[in-house]
Amino acid sequence: MSELGIVYALLGAAVAVLLSGTGSAIGVGIAGQAASGVVTEDPSKFAKVLIIQLLPGTQGLYGLLIGFITLSKIGVLGGGLADLSIQTGLLILAACLPIGVVGLLSAIAQGKTAAAAIGIVAKKPDQFGKAMLFPAMVETYAILALLISFLSVSGIQV
Amino acid sequence: MAVLKMQRISICALKRDRKAILEKLQSLGVLEVNHVIEEDDLFHKMDTAGRKLGFEKAAALADQALEILEKYVPEKKSMFAALEGKKLIGPEEGKAVQEERRELLKDARAIYDLDREHAEWAANISKLENSIESLTPWLALDVPMQSAGTEKTAVILGTMPGETTLEKVYEVLGEKAPDEGADVHVVSAEQSAVYLAVICMRESVPKVEEALRSAGFARPSQVWDKIPALQKQEFEDQIEDCRQKTDKVEKEIRGFASKREKLKIVADYYRIRAEKYAVLGQLPQSGRTFVISGYIPQCEAEKVAGYLAGNYDCVVDVEELKEDEEAPVILKNNPFSASMEGVVESYGLPVKGEIDPTTIMSFFYVFFFGMMLSDAAYGALVAVVCAVLVWKFPRMSAGMKKSLKLFLYCGISTVVWGILFGGYFGNIVDIVSGKFFGRTITPPALWFVPLDEPMKLLLYSLLFGVIHLFTGLAIKGYLCVRDGKIMDFFCDVVLWFMLLVGLIMMLLPSELFASIAQMEIVFPEAVNTLAKVLAAAGAIGIVLMSGRSNKNPALRIALGAYDLYNITGWLSDVLSYSRLLALGLATGVIASVINQMGSMLPNNIIGIIFFILIFIVGHAMNLAINLLGAYVHTNRLQFVEFFGKFYEGGGRPFDPFKENTKYADVKEETLS
Numbered sequence: 001m002s003e004l005g006i007v008y009a010l011l012g013a014a015v016a017v018l019l020s021g022t023g024s025a026i027g028v029g030i031a032g033q034a035a036s037g038v039v040t041e042d043p044s045k046f047a048k049v050l051i052i053q054l055l056p057g058t059q060g061l062y063g064l065l066i067g068f069i070t071l072s073k074i075g076v077l078g079g080g081l082a083d084l085s086i087q088t089g090l091l092i093l094a095a096c097l098p099i100g101v102v103g104l105l106s107a108i109a110q111g112k113t114a115a116a117a118i119g120i121v122a123k124k125p126d127q128f129g130k131a132m133l134f135p136a137m138v139e140t141y142a143i144l145a146l147l148i149s150f151l152s153v154s155g156i157q158v
Numbered sequence: 159m160a161v162l163k164m165q166r167i168s169i170c171a172l173k174r175d176r177k178a179i180l181e182k183l184q185s186l187g188v189l190e191v192n193h194v195i196e197e198d199d200l201f202h203k204m205d206t207a208g209r210k211l212g213f214e215k216a217a218a219l220a221d222q223a224l225e226i227l228e229k230y231v232p233e234k235k236s237m238f239a240a241l242e243g244k245k246l247i248g249p250e251e252g253k254a255v256q257e258e259r260r261e262l263l264k265d266a267r268a269i270y271d272l273d274r275e276h277a278e279w280a281a282n283i284s285k286l287e288n289s290i291e292s293l294t295p296w297l298a299l300d301v302p303m304q305s306a307g308t309e310k311t312a313v314i315l316g317t318m319p320g321e322t323t324l325e326k327v328y329e330v331l332g333e334k335a336p337d338e339g340a341d342v343h344v345v346s347a348e349q350s351a352v353y354l355a356v357i358c359m360r361e362s363v364p365k366v367e368e369a370l371r372s373a374g375f376a377r378p379s380q381v382w383d384k385i386p387a388l389q390k391q392e393f394e395d396q397i398e399d400c401r402q403k404t405d406k407v408e409k410e411i412r413g414f415a416s417k418r419e420k421l422k423i424v425a426d427y428y429r430i431r432a433e434k435y436a437v438l439g440q441l442p443q444s445g446r447t448f449v450i451s452g453y454i455p456q457c458e459a460e461k462v463a464g465y466l467a468g469n470y471d472c473v474v475d476v477e478e479l480k481e482d483e484e485a486p487v488i489l490k491n492n493p494f495s496a497s498m499e500g501v502v503e504s505y506g507l508p509v510k511g512e513i514d515p516t517t518i519m520s521f522f523y524v525f526f527f528g529m530m531l532s533d534a535a536y537g538a539l540v541a542v543v544c545a546v547l548v549w550k551f552p553r554m555s556a557g558m559k560k561s562l563k564l565f566l567y568c569g570i571s572t573v574v575w576g577i578l579f580g581g582y583f584g585n586i587v588d589i590v591s592g593k594f595f596g597r598t599i600t601p602p603a604l605w606f607v608p609l610d611e612p613m614k615l616l617l618y619s620l621l622f623g624v625i626h627l628f629t630g631l632a633i634k635g636y637l638c639v640r641d642g643k644i645m646d647f648f649c650d651v652v653l654w655f656m657l658l659v660g661l662i663m664m665l666l667p668s669e670l671f672a673s674i675a676q677m678e679i680v681f682p683e684a685v686n687t688l689a690k691v692l693a694a695a696g697a698i699g700i701v702l703m704s705g706r707s708n709k710n711p712a713l714r715i716a717l718g719a720y721d722l723y724n725i726t727g728w729l730s731d732v733l734s735y736s737r738l739l740a741l742g743l744a745t746g747v748i749a750s751v752i753n754q755m756g757s758m759l760p761n762n763i764i765g766i767i768f769f770i771l772i773f774i775v776g777h778a779m780n781l782a783i784n785l786l787g788a789y790v791h792t793n794r795l796q797f798v799e800f801f802g803k804f805y806e807g808g809g810r811p812f813d814p815f816k817e818n819t820k821y822a823d824v825k826e827e828t829l830s
Contacts, residue, residue: 133798136793143736154609
């Protein structure tokens with residue numbers, strides 16, 4: 001067995017966490033700037049804008065989820081490293097790609113949508129329910145990517 | 159599941175009963191005033207704008223006074239103040255305060271004036287402090303700043319740019335004004351400026367100043383007529399004086415703190431009167447009578463009409479609404495579903511002809527929410543917290559109560575799903591038993607563990623989705639039949655059902671499905687044929703019938719074909735329910751990550767302390783973010799997928815003429 005297999009697999013876990021985490025950080029950051037603006041004008045809207053600011057944060061969690069499952073699958077967590085062929089390693093890497101890439105891009109897009117939704121809350125606080133929905137629409141695609149990554153990682157035989 | 163039926167009530171009564179009737183109606187709060195009668199020779203509207211404005215101003219003044227009081231004497235509030243709701247006061251207490259209303263308004267005015275005074279003194283203090291600051295560089299000067307010098311000599315004060323030395327000044331003077339004698343003193347020096355006192359003969363002042371100016375000399379912007387040190391002392395005395403005055407004002411304002419509760423009641427009293435005068439201004443009135451008319455829920459109409467007719471000389475007329483009238487909407491549901499009314503309201507109330515979707519939605523809502531959070535311990539936590547809050551704060555606002563009850567029910571559903579899937583703080587039982595007791599115990603899942611069989615749960619998620627969507631389509635069918643649109647019912651509902659059911663039945667025995675579900679379904683040949691027939695008939699029907707409103711046959715077929723394309727919409731709607739699986743997994747796996755982190759610590763006292771710390775912080779964050787996720791995505795499934803099939807919303811909420819208070823409610827009167 002090649003020693004590179006496990007490296008590819010770990011790279012997969014890293015990609016999942018890295019990209020989606022970066023995306024969420026950017027997304028939450030964008031939304032946070034808008035949220036801060038609203039709170040300077042009206043501190044009583046803090047809770048509402050905070051909730052909307054948090055919405056682009058989920059991609060990072062999805063990345064963490066895939067990363068964690070991958071780690072426990074290849075035995076990095078338990079102590080006994082699994083013996084992986086290059087092919088299996090690359091398979092795991094490929095399985096991690098969807099949540100990584102989609103997580104990165106969707107979190108940034110969701111961050112921009114969340115910033116706009118915070119604008120709704122600033123002007124019409126009673127429309128909070130609807131404002132929350134627009135960022136949630138973007139998240140659907142991160143969820144689909146998470147699903148495929150999850151099913152692939154858990155489906156690969158080690 | 160219903161929208162309360164509205165009726166129109168019209169009351170014609172004598173003017174002498176006007177005040178009593180209006181106040182009664184306002185305190186009952188069941189009538190939305192809406193007039194259909196225009197002004198004519200007999201009926202005129204009264205101009206109440208001025209008096210209404212007066213009351214509004216009084217209410218605003220009391221509000222302002224309360225805000226000021228809050229600034230100087232903050233009211234002690236518990237963490238849960240937002241949940242406590244408005245205070246309830248008895249009618250006697252309200253009456254007593256009304257008697258005092260003039261004095262109270264005077265107090266409010268006094269508080270307001272004191273605050274203004276306070277602001278003025280504070281402004282004075284900061285002005286004096288500024289003066290001291292600009293005086294400071296001149297403190298070393300021992301002659302008054304406005305000193306005119308002596309008979310023959312003059313003193314010029316001013317600044318030069320920083321780092322100007324004495325030699326440099328003399329150099330400049332020697333160059334630009336060689337014939338004039340001048341004595342230059344540096345009073346003080348800062349990084350940005352040097353403060354100079356220049357003594358010269360009176361007649362040479364213009365030339366010397368001219369020469370210095372070329373090197374950046376400038377006279378000070380402010381001068382005082384005393385010696386700087388004395389001047390400073392004087393300013394300090396003045397500041398002290400102002401401070402004492404502000405202290406006195408503050409103390410006076412604090413003295414009003416005991417009036418706070420009464421001011422609140424009086425603010426509300428004026429608010430209510432302003433509202434009453436707003437309505438009064440809409441009433442058509444003749445010499446002796448007045449008319450009030452508006453929407454009233456049917457269940458209240460009879461009672462109100464009976465009461466008014468029995469107690470006053472008046473004519474009360476209750477009638478059905480006209481066909482084209484868009485009535486305001488109140489939702490009426492069973493206690494369980496009523497807690498979801500807020501969700502429907504945030505999407506939009508039903509318009510005329512639509513049904514209230516709350517009851518049907520409420521069951522799906524709780525079901526899906528629990529599935530997404532799916533951790534028994536989290537669910538129990540949410541349910542218990544909500545139950546305690548609802549029980550502890552009976553006077554909280556109705557909207558807040560509904561939301562908390564919504565989460566209470568959702569929490570209970572989460573407990574059920576958590577038990578079905580075997581999730582208790584993720585896998586905390588395994589971790590703790592393995593780490594501290596050396597024997598790993600796994601609480602069994604009542605149904606199955608999603609992490610082990612994700613495909614199974616995915617299929618169930620989609621199945622629940624299909625049921626949800628079909629329910630939506632069925633409601634649309636019901637509405638069509640109810641309104642007698644049989645053609646629409648057949649074309650838009652039955653044909654789609656045929657197509658979709660046919661397609662699903664064709665999919666089930668296929669290899670694709672077998673590979674996903676890891677089980678093969680074999681239908682008898684007759685069923686397979688039936689599926690194909692259903693799907694084909696449905697598809698052809700849709701192509702032929704969807705564009706039926708169009709006369710042009712080619713366009714009609716084209717529109718039909720386009721409508722058939724909606725099948726992709728159905729596909730994406732169904733796939734959207736995969737979030738039930740994904741969010742459920744996210745909760746469980748992230749909870750396990752937290753537990754895993756804790757379990758890596760050593761097995762001693764410090765390790766256990768940190769384990770508990772990680773446990774509390776980690777799970778609190780995970781619960782918060784997943785609660786948010788479950789709420790947002792459950793709403794989305796209802797709003798986009800479910801409502802998309804049959805519901806548009808856009809109704810107007812019922813806005814009755816009532817006592818809109820801000821601080822305290824007066825005990826409601828009942829009809830007796």
